[in-house]
Amino acid sequence: xxxxxxxxxxxxxxxxxxxxxxxxxxxxxxxxxxxxxxxxxxxxxxxxxxxxxxxxxxxxxxxxxxxxxxxxxxxxxxxxxxxxxxxxxxxxxxxxxxxxxxxxxxxxxxxxxxxxxxxxxxxxxxxxxxxxxxxxxxxxxxxxxxxxxxxxxxxxxxxxxxxxxxxxxxxxxxxxxxxxxxxxxxxxxxxxxxxxxxxxxxxxxxxxxxxxxxxxxxxxxxxxxxxxxxxxxxxxxxxxxxxxxxxxxxxxxxxxxxxxxxxxxxxxxxxxxxxxxxxxxxxxxxxxxxxxxxxxxxxxxxxxxxxxxxxxxxxxxxxxxxxxxxxxxxxxxxxxxxxxx
Amino acid sequence: xxxxxxxxxxxxxxxxxxxxxxxxxxxxxxxxxxxxxxxxxxxxxxxxxxxxxxxxxxxxxxxxxxxxxxxxxxxxxxxxxxxxxxxxxxxxxxxxxxxxxxxxxxxxxxxxxxxxxxxxxxxxxxxxxxxxxxxxxxxxxxxxxxxxxxxxxxxxxxxxxxxxxxxxxxxxxxxxxxxxxxxxxxxxxxxxxxxxxxxxxxxxxxxxxxxxxxxxxxxxxxxxxxxxxxxxxxxxxxxxxxxxxxx
Numbered sequence: 001x002x003x004x005x006x007x008x009x010x011x012x013x014x015x016x017x018x019x020x021x022x023x024x025x026x027x028x029x030x031x032x033x034x035x036x037x038x039x040x041x042x043x044x045x046x047x048x049x050x051x052x053x054x055x056x057x058x059x060x061x062x063x064x065x066x067x068x069x070x071x072x073x074x075x076x077x078x079x080x081x082x083x084x085x086x087x088x089x090x091x092x093x094x095x096x097x098x099x100x101x102x103x104x105x106x107x108x109x110x111x112x113x114x115x116x117x118x119x120x121x122x123x124x125x126x127x128x129x130x131x132x133x134x135x136x137x138x139x140x141x142x143x144x145x146x147x148x149x150x151x152x153x154x155x156x157x158x159x160x161x162x163x164x165x166x167x168x169x170x171x172x173x174x175x176x177x178x179x180x181x182x183x184x185x186x187x188x189x190x191x192x193x194x195x196x197x198x199x200x201x202x203x204x205x206x207x208x209x210x211x212x213x214x215x216x217x218x219x220x221x222x223x224x225x226x227x228x229x230x231x232x233x234x235x236x237x238x239x240x241x242x243x244x245x246x247x248x249x250x251x252x253x254x255x256x257x258x259x260x261x262x263x264x265x266x267x268x269x270x271x272x273x274x275x276x277x278x279x280x281x282x283x284x285x286x287x288x289x290x291x292x293x294x295x296x297x298x299x300x301x302x303x304x305x306x307x308x309x310x311x312x313x314x315x316x317x318x319x320x321x322x323x324x325x326x327x328x329x330x331x332x333x334x335x336x337x338x339x340x341x
Numbered sequence: 342x343x344x345x346x347x348x349x350x351x352x353x354x355x356x357x358x359x360x361x362x363x364x365x366x367x368x369x370x371x372x373x374x375x376x377x378x379x380x381x382x383x384x385x386x387x388x389x390x391x392x393x394x395x396x397x398x399x400x401x402x403x404x405x406x407x408x409x410x411x412x413x414x415x416x417x418x419x420x421x422x423x424x425x426x427x428x429x430x431x432x433x434x435x436x437x438x439x440x441x442x443x444x445x446x447x448x449x450x451x452x453x454x455x456x457x458x459x460x461x462x463x464x465x466x467x468x469x470x471x472x473x474x475x476x477x478x479x480x481x482x483x484x485x486x487x488x489x490x491x492x493x494x495x496x497x498x499x500x501x502x503x504x505x506x507x508x509x510x511x512x513x514x515x516x517x518x519x520x521x522x523x524x525x526x527x528x529x530x531x532x533x534x535x536x537x538x539x540x541x542x543x544x545x546x547x548x549x550x551x552x553x554x555x556x557x558x559x560x561x562x563x564x565x566x567x568x569x570x571x572x573x574x575x576x577x578x579x580x581x582x583x584x585x586x587x588x
Contacts, residue, residue, distance in 0.1 A: 188448040188456075195434045195445045202432040205394050207420035207449030207496050262436075310436070 009323040021171055025164050035163035037279050039235065042170035043228060044275045048255035048267035049177045050224035053184060054217045055253060056261040059197025061116055063124035065252040068098035068222040070130060070243040072229025077239035078140050080148050080157060087158040091230025098226030099219045101126075106218040110211045113200060124246060131244035145238035158234040166235050173231075174268065177224055181264045184220070193217055194262055247294060254297055258304050260313025270312060274300065345408060347372045347500055347532050348393070348424075353402035355385075355392050362388040364556040365402070370500070370549075375526055375533040377547035377564075381576060385556040386536040387429055390502050394426045395419045407499070420449060425493040426502035429536070431485040433477035439488050440464065440473045446495035459495060467491040467521065483514040487521075494525070500532040501525075507539040519545055544568075552576065 024038055047065050054062050072094030079085040079093065109122060134141030151157040160166065184190045192213045195203045200210050233239050255274060260266030278293040285292055308315060346369035355363040363385040370376045378386050391397040393404055395416035404412045411419050425446070434442050440460060447459040464473050467487050472480065477488060486506055493501055503522075507515050519542055525531050537543045543550060543564070550567045552560040554576040560567060567573055575583050 187453065191441060191445045191448065194437060195442070198434040198436065199432045201396050201416070202428060202434070203445060204416035205396070205420055205426050206446040206492060207417050207425070208445065209415070209417045 009327055010320055013320075018175075025167055032163060035167055036235075037276070039163050039167045039170055040279070041272055041275045042167065042174050043232065044252065044255060045268040045271035046170065046174050046177050046228050047225060047252045048259060048271045049174070049181055049264075050221045050228075051252050051256040052181060052259070052262065052264070052267045053193070054214070054221040055256045056259075056263070056267065057185065057190060057193035057197060058214050058217045059115075059193075059261070060214060060218075061120040061123075061253065062218075062221070063120050063246075063249045063253055064102075064126045065221075065225050066243065066245045066249040067123075067127040067130050068102060068225035069229035069232060069248075070127075070134070070241075070245075071098045071101060072226030073233035073239050073243050074134060074140055074229075075226070076230030077146060077148055077233045081146060084149075084151070086156050087230050087234050091227045094230045095223040095226035098222040098229070102218045102222035103215060106215050107211075110214045110218075113210070115200075124249060127244050127246050127249055131241045134241040134244065141239070141241045143241075145240045147238045148233060158231070159237060163235070166231065169231060170228075173224075173228065178264060178268060180220065180224075184217075185262070185264055189213060189216055197262070251294075251297065254301055258301060258311055260311025263311065263313030263317075266311050266313030266316075269316070346370055346405075347407060348534070349403075349405040350389075350393065351403045351405075353389065353392060353399050353404065355388050355397055355399045361556050363392065363399070363553075366553070366556070366558050367402075368551045368558060368561060370532060370534055373526070373530055373532055374549055375522070375535065375547050377543040377550040378534060378536045378553060379538070379543055379550060379567075380553035383555075384553040386553055387504055388556075389553065390426060390504050390534075390536060394424065394502060420496055420498070423497075423499035424502065425496045425498040427486070427489040427493055427504055427506055429504040429508070431482065431489055433480070433485050433488060435478040436476060438474055438476055439469050439480070439484075439491075442477060442488055443469075443491050443495045446492035449496035459497075463491050463495045466525075467494065468517075482509045483511075483518075486510065486518065490521070494531075498531060500534070503533060503535040503537075505536055505538060507537055507542040510539075515539065515542060518542075522546060 025035060047069065051062060051065060054060050072091060075094035075097045076087045076090035079090040080087055105122075105126060109119060114122060135143060140146075148159060149157060150159045154160050184193075192203065192208045195206075196208065196210055196213060204210055229243070232243070255270045256267045258274065259268070259270030274297065278296070281293050281296060304311065348370040350369070351367050353363055353366045354361065366385075366389060378389070380386055388397065392399045395411070395414050395418070398413055402412070403410055406419070406424055407422060409422065411422065434445070437445075443460050443463050444456060447456045447463065451459045464470055467490060469484075469487060469491055472484060477485065480488065486509075490501075490503070490506065507518060510518060522533060522535075523546065526533060533546075535543070535546065547564060550562065550564055551558055552567060552570070552573050554572075559572045559576060560570045562570070571583055574586065
């Protein structure tokens with residue numbers, strides 16, 4: 001690999017991004033508000049990137065992110081509250097619980113090839129059903145918050161008195177999820193999913209088992225949501241059935257679509273832009289217009305659907321390509337200069 | 342083994358509600374043959390293809406492929422056994438490149454290590470080298486037909502079903518496409534079953550022709566036998582044409 005390949009605009013951008021992400025807590029003197037905001041942005045970036053696997057690649061309009069997130073939160077929370085099991089273990093068990101439920105639901109849905117609107121409706125129903133169930137299940141959920149104990153060691157109970165550790169944990173998970181995205185996208189599963197998102201019959205006659213491919217995608221997505229749910233519970237310090245939040249699921253889907261279906265970094269990029277924007281709106285407009293951000297989201301979604309139906313990632317791609325040609329010309333020009341001297 | 346037909350369809354019936362799209366159809370395809378399936382619009386040709394390739398479940402009848410009863414098998418399993426197909430209205434993966442489209446098929450028999458070699462080979466055979474990095478939505482019909490053939494070919498089939506692969510092509514494109522199919526048939530020993538309206542293609546390619554009308558098979562034989570068959574002329578041109586011919 002030569003120098004030109006390593007220092008192309010894409011890698012430079014990635015480096016800058018990682019650098020900024022690492023430095024943010026130091027830049028703002030670790031203001032707790034900014035830290036919580038940035039952690040929330042990362043949370044959405046992770047969930048939207050996970051959604052990209054089932055929604056962006058496989059084209060299943062999933063609206064159940066908060067269901068899997070909530071399951072992960074309740075598993076982690078309950079294990080810590082009842083048996084003092086550390087969230088470091090709890091979150092992975094939470095991921096497994098979320099995956100198990102996802103398989104139970106995905107098997108018949110994908111078997112009967114439920115798609116588009118019908119899949120969206122069935123998956124969003126899951127969030128509502130779980131919320132009602134956990135509201136009634138007093139041992140685990142119930143109408144009052146169940147608080148997570150701080151215990152003796154903040155690292156054991158994952159309960160810190162500031163947001164910085166959560167930020168870095170989320171950052172690590174985001175990097176892992178993006179790498180998983182990349183790995184899937186350029187593997188047999190990724191190519192099959194991308195094609196399944198376009199035409200299921202046409203892919204099946206090419207030897208692809210649509211049901212099992214989609215189940216794999218759903219499992220990975222649900223697992224990530226479940227794991228993040230565990231950290232979500234730790235950040236807030238309690239578990240409550242309100243974690244099964246329909247509008248959050250909706251938001252993640254919107255971020256995935258606006259970011260660019262099937263583009264690895266698209267949903268994360270959309271999350272960074274739109275969730276920051278949302279929080280600024282919320283801070284400046286205050287409580288009198290609490291739901292306004294969803295209206296703004298809707299407007300952005302309509303604009304994107306009209307002018308950039310494949311999301312913002314293709315736009316970035318085009319820009320990068322231009323930069324790349326410019327860069328190559330620049331280095332060539334320089335070499336030509338050296339030769340002529 | 343080779344003496345037995347590679348595909349044997351017996352009494353196949355497919356209904357949609359009260360409409361009998363295919364009615365007790367029986368026919369055979371021998372190994373290495375190119376068989377044409379023709380018939381007027383709405384005769385049930387595509388329905389028959391869909392039933393054979395596993396996209397539809399037939400109400401009655403059996404389908405044997407390579408000596409195995411594949412009736413009611415799922416499409417991906419039938420593909421694993423060695424049969425793939427193309428579609429009448431091209432069903433390209435619009436946002437994927439030609440190369441990635443072919444790769445989806447190539448994964449059928451190849452793993453991450455050697456899939457690229459298969460992709461390269463198929464792209465070369467199907468003459469897609471120049472457009473391999475292009476996205477399918479930017480391609481014209483002739484290229485799309487080739488891409489569909491290529492992705493099916495990448496699954497390494499022993500038998501291919503082509504659903505009106507020649508429709509919409511001009512004379513040059515059609516000739517090139519026919520040459521490609523002939524080449525694949527002779528060099529790679531792939532058996533073809535083609536649904537076709539373009540008579541030039543049917544007569545030029547097929548050793549056997551099966552004629553379908555209103556869901557029933559009304560004739561089968563060599564191109565010569567078929568073009569003189571009274572029932573076929575009747576189905577295509579009406580009874581008066583038969584009278585005119587007899588006078």
